Amino acid sequence: MSSYQAYVVRENDGAYLGKVEKVDSWDLNEGEVRVKVEYSSLNYKDALSASGNKGVTRKYPHVPGIDAAGIVAKSKSPGFYVGDMVIVTSYDLGMSHPGGFAEYIQVPDAWVVATPKGLTSLEAMIHGTAGFTAALSVYRLIQNGQTPEMGPIVVTGALGGVGSIACRILDKLNFEVIAASSEGMGADEMKSLGASAQITKAETDDQSGRPMLKTSWAGAIDVVGGNTLTTLLKGCKPLGNVTTCGNIGSGDLAMTVYPFILRGVSLLGVDSQNCPMNIREEIWNLLANQWKIDFSDHLIHETELDGLDNYIQLMLTKKSRGRVVVKL
Template identity: 60%
Template sequence: MTDTTFRAYRVFEENGAFVRKLVNRSVNELPEGEVLIRVKYAGLNYKDALSASGNRGVTRNYPHTPGIDAAGIVEDSSSPLFNQGDEVAVTSYDLGMNTDGAFAEYIRVPADWIVPLPKGLTLAESMVLGTSGLTAALSVKRLLDAGQKHVDGPVVVTGAAGGVGSLAVKILLKEGFEVIAATSNLEDSREVIEKLGAHQHIDKSETDDQSGRPLIRPKWAGAVDVVGGNTLATLLKACKYGGNVTTCGNIGSGELNTTVYPFILNNISLLGVDSQKTPLEERKAVWEKLAGDWKPDGLDDLATFISLDELENYIQRLLNKKNRGQVVLKL
């Protein structure tokens, strides 16, 4: 296998600028790891776009192949956990960050990064979900573990037309919640939100209070936030007594300026969600839920499937915040 060549989307640093190219590589150039996987599908995430742009907070060293989500077939394994021909998925850990990632026809990774493909999911469906689906599912799990109930009232989801948001909407609906979908452009995202089935569709301005007040009239009983910044502060101060707010993203801002009043007067809980370092056993359990009770209906309708040759265009769209729904690379 060491002389096998394959195509990869590679990012180079040249004269202070970052240049992206499709290149041919050899399997023997891949990093060390117990399992060699032939990639069949890969998810496209905002973190991938940052890596492709030379963001040192995501990827320290170049040249580099982005792609934090991969699904494929084991080609070779020195681990007793996996055999040639096994269908598997890899999401997060260091894949696509500082380890060559999924925007290539082959990856090689440690065995303990890999989840066997759960029954009930195809390889393609696992990448429609990907890190976004895992993060959405972990967010809903945090709400449920904190005692959030559908009888308490509606849950608002920010960035509801995007990857994590759209899947959080679908999972919350599976759990019987009334869901409010907040998006940045009502008209552009109307069709997407209608397909998701959310009960209400609101503009992001309703989750961006500018009054300066520490608390405002309650509008929801809980929230799943991917935006951060003032949006997260608004979700906290407009949350019903005893509610829970999860935070898993910062596409708006990494800053949080708020007061203690939502917490000490309204008993609000702020719950952090991380998918990158989620322990393997919890990760497997959540994937089983995504393949079973939480499997969103019409997964294929949530995704746009693209080729390696189209990847550059979709990375630009993602950087410009023009993507709607999931984008999946088919290799």
């Protein structure tokens, strides 16, 4: 194999354009594996990388795609062999390192997870980094003592990648789910998410300035940050947990310490990019077994490399719903 197809983003007079091109392969180094990609998925970081965000990707031309799943095609690693099914997400894939929007990726074996039995490459990429982050958020809640008996969990961005999967996992584990979204959703969408109720954007964006609010939920999974995260913390019941994994709203957190010291609320950070391998493997095994969920077709969109542009624009304009998987 001397070359393969990839979605390459190039910079031209300050504009960033992506198209499918032939790219040259390179020699495999010791401790690396070459993976024939079957599926990838589109995440917000990919959309930023494809649009020239230097906070994600500094050097162009570049192949985005922070997720990939497929078959080991060549290996110089003692832990992986030709034919092994594997998953690669996070680390530097698709950021500075050529990513999963390509027929092949070549990565250090320290980034690679053996695909658990019971999970296909397609299912793995329906999850992707978004699903992994959702599962890691639920994992953090449970590890810190959250139980269904404590009350409902609010999930922000409930129609997005992380939020929609977090809702389904929580529902499978018998938690009551309150879906929060900037857009209203119908009964069918709520049912597909496993949510029993929904709340408006205004209800997660308190402007009163009060240090604490009436308790309305037992915990939350937040993907927004900023005042949304502040509101969730101020309205959380005693000993509840709130996870944070995104800052699309803001990276600032303007609040007092009162919810933490008067109600014992915990704020739990979720870092999927550099998650330790033992936890990473545990999460993927949960998604393949006890936490395996059935997805509704209308929230899963499939494209090939030449259809990526449309979905990237939808994501950048915050009009994307559900998950976008990329078939190679």
